[in-house]
Amino acid sequence: MKYSYHWLKELSGTKKSADALAKLLMTHAFEVEGIEKCSLVPASVIVGKVVKLERHKNADTLRVARVECGKKDTRTIVCGAPNIALEQKVAVAMPGTVLPGGVEIKEATIRGVVSKGMICSAKELGLGDDHSGILVLPEHTPVGALFGKYFGLDDSLIEVKILPDRGSDALSYQGLAREIAALDGHAPHFVKVIPKIAKVPSYNRCPKIKVTYKNGCRRYMGMLFSDISVGESPLWLKIKLLLSGLRPINSVVDVTNYLMLLTGQPMHAFDADTLHGGVTVRPAKKKEKLMLLNGVTYILSPDDMVIADEKRALALAGIMGGSTSSVTEKTKNVFLEIAHFHGPTIRRTRTRHALLTDASYRFERNLDPHRVKEVAREAALLMTTINAGKMMGMRDVYPKEQKEWKITLSLQRIEDVLGEKVPLFEAVQYLALLGLGVKKVSGKNALDVTVPTRRPDLMDEWDLIEEIGRMRGYEKIKACPPFLPLVAGEENQSKRFERFLKETLVASGFDEVMTYSFYGEKEYSLARLPKERHCELENPMSPEQRFLRLSLLPGLLRKTRDNLRYFDALDCFEYESVFSRGAKKGSIEEKKKLSLVTVLPKKNKEQSPFFVLKGKIQSLRALLDISDISFVLPEEQSEKSAIQDMLHPTRRALLVIEGDVVGMIGELHPFVAQGFGLDSRVAVAELDYEKLFAHRLKEAFYVPLQKFPYALRDLSLTFPASFRKRVTVAIVEKFLLDVGAPLLRRVELFDIYEHDDEKSMAFHLSFGAADRTIMSEEMDRAFDAIVMEAKERFEARLRL
Amino acid sequence: MLQKRIIDIETEAKQALTIIKTLPQLEEWEVTYLGRKSALNEILKNLKNLTTEEKRIVGPLGNAVKQRLFQSLATAREAFMEQSIDWDAQAIDVTAPGVFCRDGHLHPITRLTYEIEDIFSSLGFSLADGPEVESEWYNFDALNVPADHPARDMQDTFWLASSESKQKTRNKKQERYLLRTQTSAVQVRYMETHKPPFRIIIPGRIFRNEATDVSHEHTFHQFECLMVDEPGKVSVATFKYIAETFFSSFFGKKVNVRLRPSFFPFTEPSFEFDISCVLCGASGCPVCKQSGWLEIGGAGMVHQKVFEAAGYKRGQYQGFAWGFGLTRLAMMKYKITDIRLLMSGDLRFIRQF
Missing domain, CATH: 2.40.50.140 (Nucleic acid-binding proteins)
Structure with missing residues (x-):
């Protein structure tokens, strides 16, 4: 809220300049967002x-x-x-x-x-x-x-940020002036000039008031003024409104606005001649219609609170008046409402109908019900003087009076929280300046503090300690190291693994990319991801950011395309959360994923992106101490990966560790690649972080070094057309090690090719034993056995 | 006598060395002067026949000369080797590019996170973590921000569609999900499974429903620090100390912390905290807008209602919580002028770090 410096000065009695005042508030009370000079009328x-x-x-x-x-x-x-x-x-x-x-x-x-x-x-x-x-x-x-x-009219406007805790008192000139005076060390000036209680005539013509929405309205005061002259407000009043950014309207509305600025208490004036019978504060009827001052008709529900007469709703309580009962130049008699409405009720209604007004903004911050009466005095004074009205009656419905409350504050607590001793007299002084009642508890090192109803933010000892701390000045608190037993922090293994993972990836040439956690329909349909597993946002920034990502890949692929404008090839990764609807209704699964993208250079025609990325994952596996990863065709597993359909149907594999599917790798499905504007040089993988972490080797054990040399021999097998599809490197390697055991220790593929419908593979074989150097006859026997068995099982022939 | 003889041998050998032209001549020289049958070797072999006094003089001298001659031999041999190679023919252009080996880069936010984690680890803090899709309870209610409270407006929230919400909750109402607006959402989660004393840090991605521009992002990173112990052990003074220690270590120079009153529903007392400008040393510069201070984040003493939400007894514990924008710190540290670059995925940007 922007405050006129002159007005604050007048109410508080401060002698400080606007700049000094801003600094004082910043240090001890509120954030000041700016000071602007303001001249409403030129100096000439x-x-x-x-x-x-x-x-x-x-x-x-x-x-x-x-x-x-x-x-x-x-x-x-x-x-x-x-x-x-x-x-x-x-x-x-x-x-x-x-x-x-x-x-x-x-x-x-x-x-x-x-x-x-x-x-x-x-x-x-x-x-x-x-x-x-x-x-x-x-x-x-x-x-x-x-x-x-x-x-x-030449003034400085001080913009002060009043946070929700102080909305009940400081969103007003009196509230802020009280604060300033307290910081200056004296009582505010305005309390010295309290108007007398208006005289209520014995015939009390004020309409009867009934409150049926009891949770929503704590206090309702009404006053009736007759023979009002509605016209221009006096200059001084207009100036105050203009400096506070409000446009003068007429002398009745101006008075209500002025008092709201002054006291923080919104009020509403009705044209009393439009009222039929008594006034009721009640829940709106189902689908009840009400046209407000802004000319819009609202359809209400019983959660909304209205001010009504015997016939219809007149105003949306605490938010805005209705158009039919508003005060105009022709108004003769005015019914003035000053009430206390329940914050959450007002907030719900104004949110539901998107009606943020000066009044609702204040009411939802829970005002002081006690203040209603003080404001009524001021209002009566102004209505009878400025508007020349005659006070015809007043009613006050206040079934349960809000009392002041007590907090016992121990001096030890102050020291515990602030970390410094605050002398008793100092603590008493700060609280008293803020207008709290303070008494020492006899025989104890504690204070009994009485809090006035205007400060609902002060509910316990800690709230009072904050008041003492800030009044005293936080800069006085000296930094002090804690006295604690020397214990090592609990190690977060997962975080440590995550860091190692990222640093290892970077060392092997991957760049880390971060992208948004949501995307639109376009991304998931282009990436062939299942729509039904996506969680949806209620209020996205735009439809293009409506779904929480199920995979990191759509985002990464978009960035890959962008980057390929500047780079010919790249390796990048993202490590972040993905989200999916869980099996149970209303459950959301959040998982950390690691996604990798490799793009080969255009001129690299001989390598396949699949194998380049596979090689990177294999070396990563070794670096990360993860036990062996196998690459399994998805058809061989019952579990389906979310990104399966994104990948090339015959160039994709599941990553499996000890029977557990940890992720998937593949080249992009040509349709997906096309959709994202990419070509065939791209391979991707997505891995489940938690599973990788679970499969990491926690301990390493030494295996004795091989003492006796291995005997080496190459083997080249050709498989006939009938076996071409079925025989994979993984199958042949396993076959070799099974049949060649125990002497065959290692196999290493060094060539693979297909010709005339046949498939050939060539391996380096290492034979050996732990306890001796084996003889060449032994190796020959093992080798022959392998060749025999290969012929038997795969109809393979030995290529020489 | 023998002394002179040894010195003469050395003089003669060095003389001979100067006229040697080829490697075979050098080998011949080695046999003559340092070989088994060389005069010097003969003398050293016969040391045992000398008197103790003679031994004491001749022995060290002979050995020293032998060492010196070996040294001269090595130098001479190296010179011959050197001459025998045509270095120019083997010359390469060392300014030509090296064999390409792609280097990867961590995202600046990650880099910064690790730097910060290391400092806090050295102070005995542990790392904690929580989900990004969070329940209304942990993000708001448990942090003393009830529904229908104006404090909810302090953060613009992304809500998940109501169809995604859980049916039953602790207050029997439908519990809604949201994208966490603050890393503070992890506080109560952590407290539910841990008992004080503890000190933790929580780095993470958070979301605010705000339009993006040069200085605003709806997705950014925050850092939370939480230290809880019995009353009297952790105070505002402790917070000031930890904050000053952290920032001094982070910026590599003495940094002062200034607290200003503020309000957060989950702390009481609450502060905004500023650090002395690290660029101008608090004397005033364009970065700190001549104030000498940089606004960094919010902090405060954990509200007792937050402890109660975690199941602790009121007044039993006390601690501080503070959070600051990692994103803001990264922009400050790396002089990044457009916040959107961080989530751009642009490798021209990433590869600068």
Whole structure:
């Protein structure tokens, strides 16, 4: 909220400059978001006095005035206003003045008379809508004074951020002034001038008030004023509203707005002649319609609270008045409402109907029910003076009075929380300055603190300690190391593994990329991901970010395409959470995934992206101490991976560790690649982090080194067409080790190719024993056995 | 006598060495002067026949000369080897590019996270973690931000569609899911399974429903620090100390912390905290807008209601919690001017780190 410095100064009695005040608030109370200088009226508008007035010779409607604007400055001004009169004090815009509306005043000859300036109306000065005549200033206004300065229109606006805890008291001039005075070390000035209680006539004509929405309305006060004159507000009031950013409307509405700014208490004025019978605060009826002041008709529900008469709803309680009962220039009698509405109830309604108003903003911060009466006094005073109304009656429905409450504050607690001793007298002083009642508990090192109802944020010892801490100044607290037993932090193994994983990937050439956690329909359909497993946002930024990602790959593929504008090849990864609907309704599974993308350079035609990425994963496995990963065709596993359909149907494999599927690798399905604007050089993999972590080797054990040399021999097998599809490297390797046992220790594929429908594989075989050097005859026997068995099982023949 | 003889041998040998032109000549020289049958060797072999006094002089001298001659031989041999190779023919252009070996890069946020984790680990803090899709309870209610409270407006929240919500909850209402708006959401989760004393840090990704521009992102990273113990052991003064220690270590220079009053529903007292500007040393510069201070984050003493939500007894424990934007710190540290670069996935950006 932006506060006028002048007004704050007047209410608090501070002597500090605006800048010093801002600094004081920043250090001890609230964040100040800025100070701006503000001049509502230019400095070249001067207070003048009409000393001579004549008819204009050439125009019936115009008059020629001599206006005294200073000791040596009496000038001629042509004026058309009907209300101009001798001896009047007026606002004169000197030639060269640019008025708030943008009009520049120039010396001009009007029908033969030279006019040196202009006598302004309220509208021309931006001080209201009145353009029926010139603005007439109070008699005692000094001639020659700068208009803006004299009337307090040159001001500094201090923007203070009032957070929700203090919304109940500090969203008002009185509240902030009280705070400033406390920080200055004295009582605020405004409490010294409390208006007398308005006299309620014995005939009390105020409509009867009934509250049936008991949870929503704690207190409801109504006052009836008759014979009101609705017109322009006095200058001082308009100025206060304008400086606070509110437009003057009419003298009744202006009074309610002024009091809301001053006290923080919103109120509402009804045209009493539109009311039928008594006033009820009740839940709205189902589908009840109500047209509000903004001209919009709202359809309400019983959760909403309305102010109603015997016939219909009149206003949406605490939020906005209705159009039919509003105060206009024609209004004669006014029913004024000052109430306490329940914050959450107001908040729910204003959220439901998207109606954030100055009133609802304050009510939802739970105002002080006690304050209602204080405000009523001020209101009665202003309604009877400014609006010349007559007080016809008042009613106050307040079934359960809010009492002050007590908190016992131990001095030890203050020291425990702040880390420093605060002397008793200091603590007492700070609390007392804030207007709290403080008494020492006899025989104990504690204080009994009584909290007034305007501070609902002070509920326990810690709340009071905050008040003491900030009043005293947090800069006084000295940093102090803790005295603690020396214990090592609990090690987070998973986080450590995650870091090792990322650092290892980076060392092997991968760049880490971060992308958004959501995408749109386009991504999941392009990536052929199942729609039904996606979780959806209620309020996405845009439809393109409506679904929580099921896989990291769509995001990574988009970024890959972008990056390929600048790079020919790349390896990148993302490690983040993915989300999916769980099996149980309403359950959401969140998992960390590691996704990898490899793009081969355009000129690299001989390598297959699948094998390049596979090789990287295999070396990663070794670095990470993960037991052997096997690459299994998805057809051989019952478990289906979410990204399965994204991959090339005959160039994809599940990653399996000890029978557990940990992820999937493959080249992109050509349709997917095309959809993302990529070509065939891309291979991707997505791994489940938790599973990788679970399969990491926790301990390493030494295996004795081979003492006796291995005997080496190469084997090249050709499989006929009938076996071509069935025989994979994995199958043959397993076959070799089974048949060659125990002497065959290692096999290593060094060549694989297909020709004339046949398939050939060539291996380096290592034979050996742990306890001796084997003889060549032994190796020959083992080798022959392998060849025999290969012929038997796969109809394979030995290539020489 | 023998002394002179030894010195003469050395002089003669060195003389002979200067006129040697080929490697075979050098080998011949070695046999002559250092071989088994060389004069010097003969002298050393016969040491045992000398008197103790002579031994004491001749022995060290003979050995020293022998060492020196070996040294000269090595130098001479190296010179011959050197001459025998045509170095120019083997020359390469060392400024030509090296064999390509792709280097990878961590994301700056990750890099920064690790740096911060290391500092806190050295102070005995552990790492904790929590989900990004969080229940309304842990993100708000348990942190003393009840439904229908204006404090909910302090953070714009992404809610999951109501069809995704859990049916039953502790307050018998439908519990909604959201994308966590703060790493503080992990606080109560952690406290439910741990008993004080503890000190933890929680780095992580968080979400705010805000339009993006140069300085706003709906997805960014935060860092939470939580230290809880019995009353009297962890105070505002402790927080100040830990914060100053951390930032001084992070920036490699003495950093002061300034606390200003603020409000967070889950702490009481609550602070905004600033650090002395690390660029100008608090004397005022454009980065700190001439104030000498940089706004870093929020902090406070954990609200007793948060402890109660975790099942602790009111007043039994006390601690501080603080959080700051990792993203903001990264931008400050690496002088990144557009926040959107962080989530852009642009490798031209990533490869700078």
